[in-house]
Amino acid sequence: MPELPEVEVLALHLRPLVESQTIHHTQILRDKTCRPHTPQDLGKALNQHQIQSLERLGKYLVFTAHPPDAPSSKLRFLIHLGMTGRLFIQPADQPLPKHAAACLTLDRGNLVFQDTRYFGRFTLDLSPLERLGPEPLSVNFTANRFVHDLQTSRQPIKVRLLDQSIVAGVGNIYASEALFRARIHPARPANTLTPTEIHTLRNTIRTVLRQAIRFGSTVPLNFSASPSSNGLFYYGTAPETTSYEERLLVYDREHLPCTHCRTPIQRLTQAQRSTYLCPTCQTPPQKTR
DNA sequence: CACCATGTTCCTTG
DNA sequence: CCAAGGAACATGGT
Numbered sequence: 001m002p003e004l005p006e007v008e009v010l011a012l013h014l015r016p017l018v019e020s021q022t023i024h025h026t027q028i029l030r031d032k033t034c035r036p037h038t039p040q041d042l043g044k045a046l047n048q049h050q051i052q053s054l055e056r057l058g059k060y061l062v063f064t065a066h067p068p069d070a071p072s073s074k075l076r077f078l079i080h081l082g083m084t085g086r087l088f089i090q091p092a093d094q095p096l097p098k099h100a101a102a103c104l105t106l107d108r109g110n111l112v113f114q115d116t117r118y119f120g121r122f123t124l125d126l127s128p129l130e131r132l133g134p135e136p137l138s139v140n141f142t143a144n145r146f147v148h149d150l151q152t153s154r155q156p157i158k159v160r161l162l163d164q165s166i167v168a169g170v171g172n173i174y175a176s177e178a179l180f181r182a183r184i185h186p187a188r189p190a191n192t193l194t195p196t197e198i199h200t201l202r203n204t205i206r207t208v209l210r211q212a213i214r215f216g217s218t219v220p221l222n223f224s225a226s227p228s229s230n231g232l233f234y235y236g237t238a239p240e241t242t243s244y245e246e247r248l249l250v251y252d253r254e255h256l257p258c259t260h261c262r263t264p265i266q267r268l269t270q271a272q273r274s275t276y277l278c279p280t281c282q283t284p285p286q287k288t289r
Numbered sequence: 290c291a292c293c294a295t296g297t298t299c300c301t302t303g
Numbered sequence: 304c305c306a307a308g309g310a311a312c313a314t315g316g317t
Binding site: 032082083084099116117118119153154155159271272 | 306307308309310312313314315
């Protein structure tokens with residue numbers, strides 16, 4: 001569920017449900033989730049605070065809260081969904097799901113952070129934000145900076161795109177998608193891309209992310225634990241979204257025909273992750289060895 | 290049993 | 304010192 005578009009859509013849905021809600025109780029069910037702090041630290045910090053805002057930065061959800069009578073003494077905490085994290089509100093009397101990692105009791109119900117693989121974070125430690133590069137959909141993602149960051153590295157371009165200090169929020173799915181649309185082979189060393197290609201890639205990154213946000217997320221967002229529509233449940237597929245495959249042109253499509261030229265899509269492994277590409281549309285790098 | 294999975298950090302290697 | 308590569312984290316699906 002979690003690359004930039006999924007986190008953005010989640011934030012859009014959760015924001016009106018958590019803003020101005022009071023945190024009555026903080027429960028950490030997996031201690032490592034809140035490292036380097038302890039669950040006690042977290043409870044002490046958050047309890048009785050009122051949530052003021054919810055923002056997304058890269059793949060992080062950034063909550064800002066304050067004490068009841070001191071709106072100016074702000075406290076921030078982060079949630080990162082890792083690979084399998086989910087965040088939703090459920091009635092306070094409902095039992096917590098399997099692999100619940102944390103739970104905030106709000107006025108409206110429980111804000112539950114469920115995380116099967118426990119790669120996610122619920123933490124007061126804001127230092128990860130310092131390592132984030134520009135937001136791809138903001139003006140800070142300048143062509144100049146992007147050109148510089150790519151032309152100073154021999155890393156394969158696909159691997160480079162996963163570096164959150166270059167562009168914040170691009171993950172394994174959208175890296176493949178953006179490169180396919182830019183017709184750039186994922187194995188090309190970053191410093192062999194021409195300025196024109198880099199500009200094109202910058203555009204396809206932005207397009208692919210914007211499109212995914214608009215569709216309401218590409219990977220099914222799992223809103224709503226029950227199909228009933230009381231507005232509190234977030235599980236299952238968002239109703240207004242079209243199917244997952246239609247929006248992903250190469251990701252998870254190994255051996256299927258390229259939507260552009262019918263060549264079978266290839267899968268390769270880079271940095272221990274799968275990359276998908278069309279070997280015809282995305283011409284391989286020169287061999288220089 | 291094998292291999293795969295939307296991510297990040299830490300440690301080692303060169 | 305730095306860039307790059309790989310392991311580790313942990314659980315579940317196929």
